[in-house]
Amino acid sequence: MTTLLAARDLRKSYGGVIALDGIDFEVNEGVTGLLGANGAGKSTAIKLFLGLINPTSGSAEVLGEDAASSVEIRARLGYMPEHDCLPGNVAAAEFLTHMAELSGLPPAYARSRAADTLRHVGLFEERYRPMGGYSTGMKQRVKLAQTLVHDPVLVLLDEPTAGLDPGGREEMLTLIRRTGQEFGISLMLSSHLMGDIERTCDSIIVLDAGKVVEQGAVTSFTEETESIAIEVDENREQLIEALKERGITPLIDGSALVIEGVIGDQYDLIRDALVAANAPLRRMAPRRHELTEIFERNGE
């Protein structure tokens, strides 16, 4: 598997404030999530990989080259910033054509790629309208399109769902997943939302206070962290006892009983406990750990 990004003892400080504290990780092909709370160092890491800022020490490698010194390699990268970055008085087609040329594509190819890419993100009909009149969701899609217009090897997305309503967020996550699966383009996206990462990513790197606290495949990660929440209409105490008799100790979380790290035949044991306690089941659903719980667990 090709290593697309590599952080080697990567450290970045701003004066006395340490944004990244000697982190090490590698990112391979596929969709990788960079998870962390605000201020964890996600945006700093992305900017280091793009060569927008220089590391205090260590190195950030992109496609096998040092990000701080390689200019040409950026022709094979895409970047979607968290903040607004679109000129309001320019049409999307014009803007994307220019962005493609900036990545080295000749004008005729750039125009063609701009139209194709806008079609893929669902903005083909709107492509000649000035972007100042676009909704937040449409602007996010143009921002994604400008990362794809030159057919990069790797795209870095900084909080791609920031500011979107639930519908827009859903569309954006679907588009990101499609980009990774159908377009064959690798992505690394940063988010503070566990759900976004789980839905779109193959692997995950968790940052906290400038340090890597977890990394691995999303599947193994969620297996470790998955819990089951059970709500019953009555006989909850009997159910707790029945579960304990079967070696399962549930946690009480409001009206729900939470069973952590459920694997294999434990589902059968839970079913048996429900029957034994004669507890009518209202809801049984997987429950993901919140980001803070991951950090707390790591702190322990």
Add this chain to the structure above:
Amino acid sequence: MSTARTGEVFDIGYQNYEGPREGRPRARRAVYKEGIRIALGIGRGGRAKIMPWAFIVAAGIPALVLALIAGTVDRLAGDFSAAIDLPSHGDYYGIASIIFLIFAAAVGPELLCPDRRDRVINLYLVRPITGTDYILARWAAFMTIMTLVTWLPQFILLTGLALGADNPATYLQDNWADTPRFLASGFVLAVYTTGIALAVASYTTRRAYAAAFIIGIFVISLPFATGLSQDIGGTAGEYLSLLNFSQIPILMNDIIFNENNLTTEEALSTQLPKITQIGWYAILTVVPFLVMWRRYWKLNP
């Protein structure tokens, strides 16, 4: 009976790009080309076109008037036409320089300010260009526009003067040196105004602030330097009159045409050695360029 043919639309899905990739040279050209388009409002709404084209027309009007005078003076003045001092190429920048200075102040910042205000600059710098590539390409783009805008009226004037002469071919033959002179003088004016306009624009994200500051430099320095230099007089006054920033390119124009302009006839700075005048012009051209470059060079990864 024929069977009607129906079209079918196929979604061929995402296609990887297999065409040429021209890297950094293409990226530099793209920034340059976009700079030209921004300066002229191309690819933007109608409002973006008003400012540059209004100034281009305004810069051409004095030349058109002078050309018409030159073309009709023989018929209107008859035998006295020889006694009338027709406007020359050397006079033009003295008469119309303020239009070019305001053009630079109004249009120049548009090439830099919105990119930083809208943070589009971050999308540039993650592509295969550096901050230096970006600013040099933008500088070259505005320099190109300024040069063409300063040359255009001179060509209108040349056309008027040639057509107004008894024999246009003879006029062009006799006055052939005017063309390289006004080309050089226009270039000198363009380099000067481009440098100052973009240096100021590199320090603000608001085009209006930049424009006001640039106009302030040119307009306020005129009465300030003129009044102060005349009050003090002598050699000190001559040097102080160099602070009239709007007049510096006209001094170069006088040197190129080897004659005093209407607007510089009484300027004390003309008393200074030519090398001093040229040196001051060079400083006022190179320093803003370096200031602007440093500002963007710092954005270099």
